[in-house]
Amino acid sequence: MSTALTVYIVAHSVVSDLNNAAGWDKALTRLRSAHADSVVLESYRGGMVVDEAVLRVARDRFNAEGFRTLGGLMPVWGEGFGKRGVGVETQMPFFCYSSEDTVSAIEREIRKLSRLFDQVVIDDAFMTSCRCADCEKARNGQNRGAFRRTLLTKVSERWVRAAHEEKPKVQLTVKFPQTYDRYHLYGYDPERFPAIFDKVWVGTETRNPNTPKFGYTEPYQGYFNSRWMRACAGDKFEGAWIDYIECDKQQFYDQAVTSHLGGATNLTLFCYGDALFTGTLVSRMTAGLPGLRKLSDAAIEPWGVHVIKPATSEGSGDLFIYDDFGMMGIPCVPATRLDKNMRSAIVPAQGMSDPNMGKAIADAIASGGQVIVTHAALAHATDAALLALFGYSPATAATARTIAHAFEVDGKKIELAKPFHVPGTLEPGPTTKTLAWVTCGTWDNLRIPFITVKEHPGGGKAIVWNLGTFGQDAYTIDESLCVPVKSELLTLPAPVIALLRNTALAPLGLAIDAPPRVATYLFAKHAVFVNYTAAPAEVRTTGLGLVPETLTSDRSDPSDKSDRSEFDGTILRLPAGSYAMMDSKPAR
Numbered sequence: 001m002s003t004a005l006t007v008y009i010v011a012h013s014v015v016s017d018l019n020n021a022a023g024w025d026k027a028l029t030r031l032r033s034a035h036a037d038s039v040v041l042e043s044y045r046g047g048m049v050v051d052e053a054v055l056r057v058a059r060d061r062f063n064a065e066g067f068r069t070l071g072g073l074m075p076v077w078g079e080g081f082g083k084r085g086v087g088v089e090t091q092m093p094f095f096c097y098s099s100e101d102t103v104s105a106i107e108r109e110i111r112k113l114s115r116l117f118d119q120v121v122i123d124d125a126f127m128t129s130c131r132c133a134d135c136e137k138a139r140n141g142q143n144r145g146a147f148r149r150t151l152l153t154k155v156s157e158r159w160v161r162a163a164h165e166e167k168p169k170v171q172l173t174v175k176f177p178q179t180y181d182r183y184h185l186y187g188y189d190p191e192r193f194p195a196i197f198d199k200v201w202v203g204t205e206t207r208n209p210n211t212p213k214f215g216y217t218e219p220y221q222g223y224f225n226s227r228w229m230r231a232c233a234g235d236k237f238e239g240a241w242i243d244y245i246e247c248d249k250q251q252f253y254d255q256a257v258t259s260h261l262g263g264a265t266n267l268t269l270f271c272y273g274d275a276l277f278t279g280t281l282v283s284r285m286t287a288g289l290p291g292l293r294k295l296s297d298a299a300i301e302p303w304g305v306h307v308i309k310p311a312t313s314e315g316s317g318d319l320f321i322y323d324d325f326g327m328m329g330i331p332c333v334p335a336t337r338l339d340k341n342m343r344s345a346i347v348p349a350q351g352m353s354d355p356n357m358g359k360a361i362a363d364a365i366a367s368g369g370q371v372i373v374t375h376a377a378l379a380h381a382t383d384a385a386l387l388a389l390f391g392y393s394p395a396t397a398a399t400a401r402t403i404a405h406a407f408e409v410d411g412k413k414i415e416l417a418k419p420f421h422v423p424g425t426l427e428p429g430p431t432t433k434t435l436a437w438v439t440c441g442t443w444d445n446l447r448i449p450f451i452t453v454k455e456h457p458g459g460g461k462a463i464v465w466n467l468g469t470f471g472q473d474a475y476t477i478d479e480s481l482c483v484p485v486k487s488e489l490l491t492l493p494a495p496v497i498a499l500l501r502n503t504a505l506a507p508l509g510l511a512i513d514a515p516p517r518v519a520t521y522l523f524a525k526h527a528v529f530v531n532y533t534a535a536p537a538e539v540r541t542t543g544l545g546l547v548p549e550t551l552t553s554d555r556s557d558p559s560d561k562s563d564r565s566e567f568d569g570t571i572l573r574l575p576a577g578s579y580a581m582m583d584s585k586p587a588r
């Protein structure tokens with residue numbers, strides 16, 4: 001289904017940009033040039049409240065001009081509105097939700113918006129890090145994350161009731177932030193919120209992966225967020241959301257490409273104003289809209305390697321590792337549970353939050369499936385039978401973070417340009433094979449398994465990847481929510497990344513050879529390859545049944561051969577920052 005475009009107009013902008021004829025003319029011209037279908041009109045942000053009459057006039061004017069209108073609010077504290085959360089945990093102006101002042105003040109805004117609009121969106125600061133006396137008393141010794149999720153669940157139920165009292169058909173919509181491995185700490189509940197709210201949106205605003213501002217977030221995160229949120233919310237999942245902050249035009253465009261592949265039926269551009277519309281951010285994207293719509297039409301029934309993250313789960317040393325899996329070229333299918341019918345699955349530490357994961361892994365392997373666990377997931381396995389499935393015991397698998405200097409793959413040594421942190425040490429049992437080693441220690445005198453595989457009767461495989469990302473202790477005072485550490489996994493030598501990728505793909509009868517940061521997306525009838533790098537890339541595949549004459553790309557201009565996507569039946573050539581899509585007829 002094609003993706004509708006929505007432009008978000010913040011409270012300040014509703015008041016200052018839409019209060020005179022010239023401002024209206026400019027807004028309508030800009031929105032039409034962006035091919036926007038809808039606008040969100042915001043009533044509250046950071047203490048600023050927009051009068052109901054002002055919103056009604058703006059709504060009627062936009063409706064008369066042919067735009068659908070939605071309401072929105074941003075729950076961040078400002079002077080004179082609700083109670084600011086207490087404490088230094090995040091240093092951010094989130095509210096205290098034990099405060100009736102906060103809950104009733106936002107409820108008034110939700111009621112106002114519900115009278116005006118048929119859909120109302122709560123922007124992504126509906127979280128709390130409050131440690132005031134009231135919150136601490138109500139917590140009563142409970143884990144802070146669990147307390148906050150239950151508190152915000154009760155608040156959500158009250159607000160949805162209030163919205164429906166004002167207008168039974170209103171769709172109160174919660175937008176989850178992009179920070180999926182931090183949700184559980186601050187109150188976002190991907191299990192209970194979708195049952196309460198009418199619609200669910202999620203942030204796909206990945207921005208610049210090379211700067212610490214807003215985190216070192218890789219662009220594949222936009223795809224993971226969309227697909228995983230659909231796994232959590234089902235048909236209530238509706239919207240993705242990108243912004244201009246910390247983006248050049250290529251990064252903004254990459255966000256749009258990735259969001260269109262993610263299966264959302266609405267894409268919101270945040271937010272209306274000079275920063276979004278001056279320059280070429282929007283025009284570059286709108287020039288590519290016909291192609292983007294083809295991507296979203298093709299992006300149905302994703303298949304590939306299942307990556308497991310339960311709805312509420314702690315990632316320990318594997319935070320945001322799903323972004324890296326995708327950027328390593330693994331076509332991921334996010335899921336909240338491991339099913340025994342999955343032929344190839346990766347279970348990082350997050351998966352072990354599922355109390356039934358040990359049995360699910362055993363069932364999948366007994367059914368002939370392949371399960372890959374990271375070292376942190378293996379370290380969570382307290383059950384000796386589960387360790388034994390992978391060829392280990394409590395004595396032969398231990399956490400011991402160390403720095404690798406080189407890899408050994410197929411008897412060949414690959415020296416590393418940059419040191420690589422390995423999370424632990426392993427001594428596999430006699431029937432477990434080691435596919436790759438790392439060497440470490442002061443004198444390169446330690447040799448530790450990097451990939452091990454234990455094969456089971458019936459074809460099942462239990463594989464360990466001795467890798468990880470970072471834990472919650474990596475967060476700093478500057479970065480509380482996004483990705484605070486640049487990925488080391490993507491600095492691995494290409495042959496090592498290829499070995500990891502093709503180990504995961506083997507049970508599907510596939511192999512993909514591509515540089516890091518060239519992602520593969522597999523759908524019912526199509527395969528899409530996105531080159532997120534600033535250099536041309538070559539991709540070779542086995543088993544996908546790609547049909548050369550069906551190639552479409554955002555670089556198919558025949559006048560410039562050097563800047564054109566081409567597939568000769570063996571090698572797919574992708575220019576820097578481009579995508580290509582082909583019909584795919586795999587023998588599966």
Ligand SMILES: [Zn+2]
Pocket residue numbers: 085086096097098099130131132133134135136
């Ligand atoms: Zn509080």
